[in-house]
Amino acid sequence: MPRPLIGITTYVEDSTRYGVWDLPTSLVPTGYHELVQAAGGAAVLLPPDEPGSAAEVLSRVDGLVVAGGPDLDPLHYGAVRDSRTGAPATVRDHWELALLAAALDADKPVLGICRGMQALNVALGGTLVQHIDGHVDTPGVMSWHPVRPVPGTRYADLVPEEAQVPTYHHQAVDRLGRGLVVSAHAVDGTVEAIELPDPERWVLGVQWHPERDTDTRVMSALVEAASVRTAVPVG
Secondary structure, eight states, X not given: OOOOEEEEEOEEEEEEEETTEEEEEEEOOHHHHHHHHHTTOEEEEEOOOOGGGHHHHHTTOSEEEEOOOSOOOGGGGTOOOOTTSOOOOHHHHHHHHHHHHHHHHTTOOEEEETHHXXXXXXXXXXXXXXXXXXXXXXXTBOEEEEEEEXXXXXXXXXXXXXXXXXXXXXXEEOSOOTTOEEEEEETTOOEEEEEOOOTTOOEEXXXXXXXXXXXXXXXXXXXXXXXXXXXXOOO
């Protein structure tokens, strides 16, 4: 059987230096595709495209990872921009929200990571807290803190113990989107994981960065869920 193909959304940067070049770039830290591969999947990057092509693109992959990155534009959840909210990433916002809608419509397995979890919540009609303190200690350096699973959730089935996780964010889930439940909290009560409780649909978001850790349990579960969608060769 071929490995399930997992699509990973990308950052979009106006200026990226590599070698002698300084160019606009679609990119993603290597930890994302390395985690997919360590979990038994094959990784493919999904740079922004026309939102109307999201369903066609999703038809080519078996599962979706929405990566971390900049703040979502508050206009997507009907809020006035806080002065501490980052500059909008308009192209990426529209593309990822379209991908999430297409994945949910097609019942494709979805894992949202940090921004990706927030985008999942917004895609289902939820809102965000635009600034919290205590989850970024030093710019450019991951913080680690404990996350407590909510018993009876998919996440708790995967990681039943309190776990130390790498985190870097200043926004968080506020009002939950349609059908979502909370499946983990930080000690301060911040929502750290959300999911759809339907056992027939694998949809999970985590506020931390599993691609910066060695624990593959969450990604392995996504890959396993995606494996049932892997095409079987003919002949």
